[in-house]
Amino acid sequence: MIDAIDHEILRLLQIDGRMSATALAAEVGLTVAPCHRRIKELERKGVLTGYRAVVDPAAVGLSFQALVFVTLRDRAQMLTFEKAVGLHEQIVKADRLFGDPDFLLKVIAADLLGYQQFYDEVLVGLPGVEKLTSTIVMKTVKEEAGLPL
Known part of the structure; x- marks a missing residue:
C-alpha cells in the first residue's frame, strides 16, 4: 500500500529523478535511512520502474x-x-x-x-x-x- 509519504516521494522523483536520498528525505520529513528503504521498496514492488534523462x-x-x-x-x-x-x-x-x-x-x-x-x-x-x-x-x-x- 502506498501511503502519503510514498506518494510525496513519487511526486518529487517525477520532478527530479536525480534528487538525492538526503534531499528527498528532508523534503518528506524523514531521515535518510527510512527514505532510502522506501525508495528501494517502491522499486522492488515495481511502482518505480526506472530513471531516465529527458533529451531535447x-x-x-x-x-x-x-x-x-x-x-x-x-x-x-x-x-x-x-x-x-x-x-x-x-x-x-x-x-x-x-x-x-x-x-x-x-x-x-x-x-x-x-x-x-x-x-x-x-x-x-x-x-x-x-x-x-x-x-x-x-x-x-x-x-x-x-x-x-
Missing part, C-alpha cells in the same frame, strides 16, 4: 516527429506486431487503442526524408499491417508529463 530531440538532430495510426489485418498478429515495434528505436512510443485504428505510434526522425525511409523500410513491413496513416507533428505544446500525484 532537436538538440540531437531528431526534430521530425510523426504520429502513425496503424490498423492490423487481424488480431492474430497483435503480439507479433507489438514485439516488432519494440525492436525499433525510432518508434519512441506505442499505444494499443480500443476500436479502429489498433495502434498509435510516435516516430522520431532527423527530417522528412529520414521518416520516409523508415516508413518505407520498416513501418510498411511490420507484421500484420493493413493500413498506416501518418500525421506530422507541427509543434509539441506539452511534453508527456509525470502522473498527477
